[in-house]
Amino acid sequence: MKIALLGVGQAGGKVADAILDYEAASRADFVTDTVAINSARADLLGLERIPVDRRVLIGQSRVKGHGCGADNELGVTVAEEDLDEVRGAIDDLPVHEVDAFLVVAGLGGGTGSGAAPVIARELSRLYTEPVYGLGILPGSDEGGIYTLNAARSFQTFVREVDNLLVFDNDAWRRSGESLRGGYASINEEIARRLGVLLSAGEVSEPPFPESVVDASEIINTLAGGGVTTIGYANSQLDRPSRGLFGRREPDPNETDVVNRITTTVRRATLGNLTLPANVESTERALVVVSGPPQYLSRKGIEGSRRWLEEETGTMEVRGGDYPIPKSDYVAGLVVLSGVTDVPRIKELQQIGAETQRNLKARAEQRPEALRDLVWDGDGEIDPLF
Ligand SMILES: Nc1nc2c(ncn2[C@@H]2O[C@H](COP(=O)(O)OP(=O)(O)OP(=O)(O)O)[C@@H](O)[C@H]2O)c(=O)[nH]1
Incomplete structure (x- = not known):
């Protein structure tokens, strides 16, 4: 299957890079084109395989190339505001050679979590080819905000794609593997799985498959x-x-x-x-x-x-x-x-909901607490102006 690969955010870009690594090492040619999209300039510079002219910086006027800092509503905003830039890169894709689009992102952060569903929606609007997502769930030790981001993005991303392939960083860790030493080995694992699936029908030299997965x-x-x-x-x-x-x-x-x-x-x-x-x-x-x-x-x-x-x-x-x-x-x-019985998603939603309740309650209490802190109880101290 020939795909156009779009990596959004840091995890999205790195996993797209790893998929290109797999392709280079295999006998098959299954990635027709790649685009990396990010609001962090440094992350785009750190990519290795994705060509420099296929890297798109979004949100520059808002975040000055520094990323969305795990704020995925900001991720949505910068993607929507800079959709023209993204469209420009997508317009260059040789769509007639593409069987499907694959949009990859880590769902726990800001840029990928927020922008990937926006980009998927735009691709679906523009093209008839299926648009698939690859969503990476954060480890449960990453904390409430990452879990809440992932729970919110998951809901939206599933709705905007023709199918959401999910990779759980937590499941990898539970299998005894470590997340230490960066994500290199986990990204290789994701790339291997997608690589076998997508390249099986794209073998260009003998021996050819007996029963082709096209x-x-x-x-x-x-x-x-x-x-x-x-x-x-x-x-x-x-x-x-x-x-x-x-x-x-x-x-x-x-x-x-x-x-x-x-x-x-x-x-x-x-x-x-x-x-x-x-x-x-x-x-x-x-x-x-x-x-x-x-x-x-x-x-x-x-x-x-x-x-x-x-x-x-x-x-x-x-x-x-x-x-x-x-x-x-x-x-x-x-x-x-089309799996429907997935305990990890239920857990993610439960923790996400708790985090959201907690954040809302704190936001409501905050103005009063801050007033108590700043003003002396008896109002004896006069402010400067
Ligand atoms: N498998 C894998 N997961 C990653 C990698 N990098 C980050 N993650 C996961 O992806 C989530 C989002 O992180 P990033 O991709 O760095 O975030 P971003 O989309 O660039 O968003 P901001 O940095 O907030 O603008 C994290 O919470 C991790 O769970 C990676 O290389 N591989």
Whole structure:
């Protein structure tokens, strides 16, 4: 699937950069064009892969290139005010070569959280191609305001896109990974998952897939809107070295191949989702199995599809393969689209609502508290003027 990629805010830009890294390392060409949009000049300068002339600074007259400081209403305002600048960049996109748009942003801050839904709405207004969002949820240790921002942006973003793919920074941390050392490894993980999905149907040299996951398979899986979570797992291959004279590797046993695929797909679905969700609440699903061609099997993929049908209770499960000859592992990627039972979103909304109540109550008490602080109780002290 060919996409136009728009990274909004710092997280959006960095994840877009990571997706371009993945593309450069893979055999496929799936990003037609990229645009980074931010209100912080330094964040735009820090990007590596997105071309300099595809970086758009918004909100300069209001925030002077310093970002929105986790104020996502300001994020909305600067995007709306500078929509012409954004439109200018979008106008340059070779839209005839694009199957869909992908707008990426961290939902906890100001710029990405506020501007991404505005940009998605504008893309939907201008083009007939689907507009997907990739929203990153903040870690729960980031604090109330980030959670409230994410809860508000989530509601709006879901409404403005054709489907919102969600990645929860918290789920990554709970899986035992650390957020320390920056977000580099988490961004690589996001890029890998999207990369496998989007590049599977865009292989330009043999071996070609037996069962191609093309753009229409992805679009049909994401049709109907809502929220999507993506599972991924891989199984390391113990491949014999080729020896001095490049002996051909013996073909693996068929039963082992099938078992490896089905186990990997189960692991991807049950323990490794970008947003933990009750699998039974899935509306549509898609499975892609990648690896060296001799480790891919129609029987294995069919078995995984059937297993997913049973597990999700939906009959709409699509599937295909993505041969990568030099890969050292077999990977299973599972897209669960239209999930509705997602405890983390409920938690986010609950904490967000508490934070909002707390902020409102404090704002109401503040004028009186400040008056008490500034004026001496008996009014004996005269102000200067
Ligand atoms: N996965 C991932 N998450 C990130 C990254 N950087 C920030 N985040 C998350 O995204 C949220 C928003 O942060 P930023 O993207 O820096 O914020 P912004 O959209 O630029 O907005 P302002 O800085 O407030 O103008 C944070 O609360 C983090 O949860 C990143 O590189 N990767």
